[in-house]
Amino acid sequence: MSNEKQKTGSVLVVGGGIGGMQAASDLSEAGFRVYLVEEGPAIGGRMSQLDKTFPTNDCAMCIMGPRLVEVGNSLNIKLLTNSEITRVEGYPGNFKVEVLRHPRYVNEERCTGCGTCTEACLTRNRPYFEAVEPPVRLDPKDEERVTGIINTYQAKKEYLLAILQDVQAEYNYLPEDVLRYIANRLNLPVSSAYSLATYYTAFSLTPKGRHIINICLGTACHVRGVDRIVERLERDLSISCGETTQDLAFTLEGVRCLGCCSLSPVMTINGKTYGNLTQDGASKIIERIWKEDQ
Ligand code: FES
Structure with a gap:
């Protein structure tokens, strides 16, 4: 009976996948204060990586989107991402849980998730590229082909996409050293070239057939x-x-x-x-x- 009195009235849900989001949303609607703990940087889990769901072939995002919004908007749900549980003690109805929150290295209040900071990050790109790696050298034939393409666009970084398209057409894929060479010549972080090359399905980082x-x-x-x-x-x-x-x-x-x-x-x-x-x-x-x- 004494335990009954000491029930906390808040609930902790572990895992921000579709199941965790639904549970958190249902509990919050039922009037509980919910702590949703997710070890990844964002909720959504595996479902956010899917296009369609089995067996109905429904769009995964169409199922998940409303839950994301509910969880994000609910004042009853406290979202703890980048977090892991390190200790649990107590008894049913009154647990004490220790949660370790990992740093995100950005100001969460201001971040819009555009990803530009990753591309422009000096620590990740420039010093690595210049200090650790020697300038990229292509064999003379490749250098001539790639330089010809780059010069067609006056070596302007705004034309990166067009340059990559031409290189893809020339080689049938984007060789890694060529990608680095282009980034080097356009004075861009190598991740800019990689993010474009991996975003569009028209590009391939591995050789393709004729x-x-x-x-x-x-x-x-x-x-x-x-x-x-x-x-x-x-x-x-x-x-x-x-x-x-x-x-x-x-x-x-x-x-x-x-x-x-x-x-x-x-x-x-x-x-x-x-x-x-x-x-x-x-x-x-x-x-x-x-x-x-x-
Ligand atoms: S489903 Fe439309 S072409 Fe195959």
Whole structure:
């Protein structure tokens, strides 16, 4: 009975994934003061990394977004991110929990999450680049090719995206040393080049095949059996979806809806569309292209 009297009336929820957010939101609506502890820098958990959810194929962000807003707006919920629990003591109804909050190194009141400070961080970029690493040297042929592209844009940093597009077209991917060289020449932190190169799916940091197969994994194509065609192509090419053949002839990539669902199942190879595919049909197309290459 004495324990009953000493119940605290506040609740601690561990983990800011979709389950933790829902629990915190329900408890706060029920009138409890909630402490939501998340070890990562932000709530959202695994679901924030997903595009669609199984089995309904619903948009993950559409499910998660309202919970994020509820948790963020609720005056009853105290969010403790970058935090971990180091000690728990007490009894049901009255626990005492010790939480270690890791520093965030930014002013949380002012931060808008734009990420510019990461790109411009002198500690992370400039001294490392200049003091630790020698200036990037390319072999003369590469240097001539890349310098030609850079000079087309008067070596202006505003044209970084266009320069990367041209380099991608020239090499079929963005070699790491070339990326560093470009950053060096444009007097930019190397992370600026990397953040662009990793943001756009049109760029690749690994070599791609001469023929890029984009096979649609969207709903219409899925319903019409694209999975079996993907399996067939993976078998024929001895690679998994997302990989490139050893001879750099083909890269097989899965994409979401190519915008021609009436032709499903559908794929494009170097931009050319092939619709109403069958397993044998897709296999023959690849074989024909491979033979033409020889
Ligand atoms: S779902 Fe495949 S093209 Fe639309």
